[in-house]
Amino acid sequence: MAGRIGFSTSPFRPSFTSHRAAFRNRRPYATGTSQPVTLIPGDGIGPEISTAVQTIFAAAGAPVTWDPVDVTPVRGPDGRMVIPQAAMDSMAKSKIGLKGPLGTPIGKGHQSLNLALRKTFSLYANVRPCKSVVGYETPYKDVDLVTIRENTEGEYSGIEHVIVDGVVQSIKLITEKASRRVAEFAFNFAKTQGRRTVTVVHKANVMKMSDGLFLRCCREVAEENPEVKFQEMYFDTVCLNMVQDPGLFDVLVMPNLYGDIMSDLCAGLVGGLGITPSANIGADGVAIFEAVHGTAPDIAGKDLANPTALLLSGTMMLRHLGHREVAERIEAAAYGTLADGEYRTKDLGGKASCTQYTEEICRRIAS
Amino acid sequence: MSSAASNEPVSPTLVTMIPGDGVGPELMTSVKEVFRGMGVPIEWEEIHISEVSHQSASIDGLQESMSRNKVCLKGPLSYPEEGSEVQSLNMKLRQSLDLFANVVLCKSLEGVESRHSDVDVVVIREQTEGEYSALEHEGVPGVVESLKIITREKSLRIAKFAFDYAMRHGRRKVTAIHKANIMKLTDGLFLESCRSVADLYPRVEFDAMIVDNTCMQLVSNPGQFDIMVTPNLYGNVVDNVAAGLVGGAGVVPGASYGQRFATFEPGARHSFATAMGRNVANPTGMLLAAANLLEHLGLYPDTVAVRRALASVLRDRKVRTKDMGGQATTTDFTKAVINAAL
Numbered sequence: 001m002a003g004r005i006g007f008s009t010s011p012f013r014p015s016f017t018s019h020r021a022a023f024r025n026r027r028p029y030a031t032g033t034s035q036p037v038t039l040i041p042g043d044g045i046g047p048e049i050s051t052a053v054q055t056i057f058a059a060a061g062a063p064v065t066w067d068p069v070d071v072t073p074v075r076g077p078d079g080r081m082v083i084p085q086a087a088m089d090s091m092a093k094s095k096i097g098l099k100g101p102l103g104t105p106i107g108k109g110h111q112s113l114n115l116a117l118r119k120t121f122s123l124y125a126n127v128r129p130c131k132s133v134v135g136y137e138t139p140y141k142d143v144d145l146v147t148i149r150e151n152t153e154g155e156y157s158g159i160e161h162v163i164v165d166g167v168v169q170s171i172k173l174i175t176e177k178a179s180r181r182v183a184e185f186a187f188n189f190a191k192t193q194g195r196r197t198v199t200v201v202h203k204a205n206v207m208k209m210s211d212g213l214f215l216r217c218c219r220e221v222a223e224e225n226p227e228v229k230f231q232e233m234y235f236d237t238v239c240l241n242m243v244q245d246p247g248l249f250d251v252l253v254m255p256n257l258y259g260d261i262m263s264d265l266c267a268g269l270v271g272g273l274g275i276t277p278s279a280n281i282g283a284d285g286v287a288i289f290e291a292v293h294g295t296a297p298d299i300a301g302k303d304l305a306n307p308t309a310l311l312l313s314g315t316m317m318l319r320h321l322g323h324r325e326v327a328e329r330i331e332a333a334a335y336g337t338l339a340d341g342e343y344r345t346k347d348l349g350g351k352a353s354c355t356q357y358t359e360e361i362c363r364r365i366a367s
Numbered sequence: 368m369s370s371a372a373s374n375e376p377v378s379p380t381l382v383t384m385i386p387g388d389g390v391g392p393e394l395m396t397s398v399k400e401v402f403r404g405m406g407v408p409i410e411w412e413e414i415h416i417s418e419v420s421h422q423s424a425s426i427d428g429l430q431e432s433m434s435r436n437k438v439c440l441k442g443p444l445s446y447p448e449e450g451s452e453v454q455s456l457n458m459k460l461r462q463s464l465d466l467f468a469n470v471v472l473c474k475s476l477e478g479v480e481s482r483h484s485d486v487d488v489v490v491i492r493e494q495t496e497g498e499y500s501a502l503e504h505e506g507v508p509g510v511v512e513s514l515k516i517i518t519r520e521k522s523l524r525i526a527k528f529a530f531d532y533a534m535r536h537g538r539r540k541v542t543a544i545h546k547a548n549i550m551k552l553t554d555g556l557f558l559e560s561c562r563s564v565a566d567l568y569p570r571v572e573f574d575a576m577i578v579d580n581t582c583m584q585l586v587s588n589p590g591q592f593d594i595m596v597t598p599n600l601y602g603n604v605v606d607n608v609a610a611g612l613v614g615g616a617g618v619v620p621g622a623s624y625g626q627r628f629a630t631f632e633p634g635a636r637h638s639f640a641t642a643m644g645r646n647v648a649n650p651t652g653m654l655l656a657a658a659n660l661l662e663h664l665g666l667y668p669d670t671v672a673v674r675r676a677l678a679s680v681l682r683d684r685k686v687r688t689k690d691m692g693g694q695a696t697t698t699d700f701t702k703a704v705i706n707a708a709l
Contacts, residue, residue: 176510
């Protein structure tokens with residue numbers, strides 16, 4: 001149990017003075033317990049960006065002990081290719097994971113890692129903060145929002161049938177249990193992470209019973225959390241307003257499909273998946289933070305990769321664990337480097353290598 | 368009443384008008400005044416149908432009017448706060464009049480500031496099936512199922528509509544928007560239907576894109592899109608994203624087509640109840656829709672006159688409603704358009 005902290009912990013830890021001491025002395029916390037984190041480097045550029053993140057975390061004195069695991073599928077006892085048990089065991093024990101991009105295995109008989117993780121750990125909420133990055137300009141400058149997507153049911157329940165030839169139906173499933181669970185997470189997140197407003201995104205005007213149930217659950221949880229401002233908005237209205245004035249939005253909570261679309265729409269506003277962090281929250285305190293971009297096989301091993309998405313996923317993890325101060329330090333160094341422009345990686349229009357970018361961030365942390 | 372451009376008196380065409388809710392009636396007033404001021408030979412048969420007002424015309428009454436007139440100018444219809452019926456009035460209208468194709472024209476307008484200047488997309492959305500089938504039930508308390516229905520027949524029909532539209536309007540590409548990687552059977556059927564129709568139109572380019580990537584692409588590089596054909600829900604999403612890109616619900620025209628009838632309306636269908644009665648709504652989208660209605664009726668000189676007047680007001684940038692960053696009221700803008708036509 002040592003070092004295990006659930007998501008509902010306040011960021012204001014009792015040992016505040018040891019925060020300051022650590023900052024001054026650049027060593028791990030005096031109180032000692034370092035959080036074990038399962039690290040899945042992934043494929044392609046995965047290993048290099050994971051190394052970059054580990055280097056930066058060490059420079060900042062982040063209280064994390066890495067447990068790297070290999071998730072390359074192996075042949076299981078029944079002949080099917082499965083995720084190695086050691087990887088799953090590590091995750092079950094540490095409960096906190098940081099994951100790089102994974103290549104999709106080709107061919108049948110492979111168990112999708114994402115699906116395996118989601119099912120094993122009941123990953124029910126996908127959280128994606130989207131923030132405008134100074135130094136990587138898009139037409140949208142004032143974005144600072146978080147999308148929270150219910151990730152277990154809704155339109156992606158996978159229940160489809162052919163009724164008769166040429167007529168197909170797909171079932172969207174909404175349950176009170178799952179809706180309540182993600183709503184509670186959203187309000188808790190808003191409170192612990194200092195966000196002011198939670199907006200539920202829905203289409204209950206059209207899907208009266210299903211989205212109606214989701215909406216009702218959010219309303220109930222809102223009443224239990226009066227300190228957080230609560231708003232309701234139709235999905236299409238959010239889309240219309242999001243591309244005109246994204247500064248209107250703070251935390252958004254919604255069912256699966258809308259969340260999928262909205263999180264990608266918002267990532268597009270700030271510059272795409274290359275710099276966007278993401279987290280998957282599961283039952284029992286499990287949280288897996290991941291970069292959602294691809295493996296970029298064409299630049300793998302050439303020291304050209306951009307570790308920002310994985311790094312910001314890592315700082316998101318630190319905030320989740322209650323280490324807001326360390327997270328802010330790392331983020332300030334990263335955003336400062338990006339804003340400055342001299343050490344930007346190729347995908348952001350710069351000339352720096354992954355190593356140079358990493359070193360610059362470490363230099364800023366130390367100064 | 369004589370036509371604006373010719374000297375011969377033209378007997379007016381009777382067109383059904385549904386003022387709608389929220390700012391609908393004000394936008395309709397704008398159209399009526401512009402047409403009257405410009406001598407456009409249209410007479411309106413108003414049908415006040417609504418789901419939120421106490422006295423509403425019946426769907427039968429509307430059907431009867433449409434059977435005679437065939438063409439309608441329609442304002443937005445509000446959804447009731449707590450609706451008891453599973454199917455909304457909007458859905459009932461679309462299905463009873465079989466208005467299966469919703470066409471929304473999102474084009475960057477000179478004089479309307481926005482972050483992107485190269486947008487010119489046409490979103491063609493199937494709007495009678497899909498996620499809006501109104502088939503929901505709660506099998507066990509706290510567990511609700513909602514059915515999304517996709518049929519080959521309707522998918523082929525909307526695909527053919529999209530490609531015919533491309534041919535008729537000289538557009539070069541149709542992109543099918545889907546999520547068939549997850550919804551393999553339903554969106555898979557939609558995609559397969561689009562592909563089979565695409566084969567019949569070798570002069571029109573065809574490709575497909577997943578809906579979440581589509582939204583990401585729209586906000587970063589909207590110039591890559593031409594015509595987008597979509598099932599019901601994704602069309603709703605893409606319509607609104609694209610409308611936002613060119614300046615919002617106030618500047619985008621749309622239309623709904625069926626075998627027998629055509630309805631011209633704002634592209635992004637929001638009633639903006641909060642702005643109701645405050646004389647602040649932007650009538651540009653509705654006026655553009657009304658001009659498209661004139662074109663549909665074959666009244667080409669009047670179509671050009673209305674479009675020209677509207678374009679000059681926008682280009683001048685002197686009279687701008689709130690959504691365009693100005694202070695002008697709806698009536699100010701209407702007057703400016705009429706003056707520009709003189």
